[in-house]
Amino acid sequence: MVVVTTPTGQIGRKVVTGLLNQGEPVRIIARDPDKIPASVRDRVEVVTGSHRDPEVLDRALAGTEALFWVMPAERSATSIYDAYVTASIPGAEAVHRHGVRRVVIVSALGRGSGLYAGHISASLAMEDLFRSTGVHVRALANSTFMDNVLRQLVFIEKGVLPGNVPRDLKLPAVATHDIAAVAVDLLCDDAWTGQESIGVLGPEELSLNDMAAIMSDVLGWPVRHEPSDRDADKQMLLDYGFSEAVAQAMQDMEIAKERGIDSTPADTVAHTPTTFREFVASVLKPALAASGA
Numbered sequence: 001m002v003v004v005t006t007p008t009g010q011i012g013r014k015v016v017t018g019l020l021n022q023g024e025p026v027r028i029i030a031r032d033p034d035k036i037p038a039s040v041r042d043r044v045e046v047v048t049g050s051h052r053d054p055e056v057l058d059r060a061l062a063g064t065e066a067l068f069w070v071m072p073a074e075r076s077a078t079s080i081y082d083a084y085v086t087a088s089i090p091g092a093e094a095v096h097r098h099g100v101r102r103v104v105i106v107s108a109l110g111r112g113s114g115l116y117a118g119h120i121s122a123s124l125a126m127e128d129l130f131r132s133t134g135v136h137v138r139a140l141a142n143s144t145f146m147d148n149v150l151r152q153l154v155f156i157e158k159g160v161l162p163g164n165v166p167r168d169l170k171l172p173a174v175a176t177h178d179i180a181a182v183a184v185d186l187l188c189d190d191a192w193t194g195q196e197s198i199g200v201l202g203p204e205e206l207s208l209n210d211m212a213a214i215m216s217d218v219l220g221w222p223v224r225h226e227p228s229d230r231d232a233d234k235q236m237l238l239d240y241g242f243s244e245a246v247a248q249a250m251q252d253m254e255i256a257k258e259r260g261i262d263s264t265p266a267d268t269v270a271h272t273p274t275t276f277r278e279f280v281a282s283v284l285k286p287a288l289a290a291s292g293a
Contacts, residue, residue: 209225
């Protein structure tokens with residue numbers, strides 16, 4: 001039995017589908033099971049509630065061999081470490097209590113960099129929490145998600161790709177469906193042991209200028225990178241209800257990327273197949289069409 005957290009999230013839902021396609025028995029933890037498509041809900045065991053809740057975790061992890069763990073940052077958290085680490089303590093305790101053998105965690109690049117990086121630093125601390133239980137761990141040390149551009153449809157349809165990092169800085173980027181594929185392979189494999197981080201990298205490093213040029217070519221209209229204002233971006237997050245701590249952690253993560261945190265090597269590397277050009281054609285372009293662009 002594999003337990004999946006955040007089964008409606010951008011990675012978790014793809015992990016659920018991948019596991020079912022492999023014939024794995026799946027149990028999901030969901031706050032609102034009605035958000036799960038009926039075609040999926042009828043094929044999984046559902047535990048209703050939050051994976052921050054010890055009682056919910058006890059129901060979910062009983063008799064479980066493997067766990068896929070994602071902790072979305074609570075936007076109103078008073079500390080970014082509360083958002084990831086404190087919220088994950090019930091999960092680590094339940095893993096130990098129920099003798100779960102293997103945990104696959106969504107984490108980030110940067111272990112050993114010595115840089116403070118907001119969300120990244122808190123993700124690594126969460127990872128350490130699970131490592132401390134002695135369970136077998138594979139931490140998916142992800143680079144920037146290609147899917148983040150989907151938050152910017154309103155700008156891209158006007159020919160603008162906003163961003164704060166230097167326009168010529170080349171960074172790795174990965175599609176979330178590729179992250180899910182790596183997770184599924186690990187969750188279906190009961191042979192691995194020990195604790196490792198796996199750098200989940202796309203097949204290329206690209207700058208924002210590179211991304212804008214690819215978008216222009218694939219979408220058929222000119223797209224240019226336009227620097228955004230970091231203070232204004234933070235204020236926008238605050239206006240959307242993010243706490244000062246969580247909003248600032250976003251800024252700290254971006255600054256760490258400028259300082260090279262994504263170049264920190266992981267224990268092993270998984271170079272995933274989807275190029276940004278393929279992502280734009282297969283995901284971004286349809287999303288723009290659906291939005292009316």
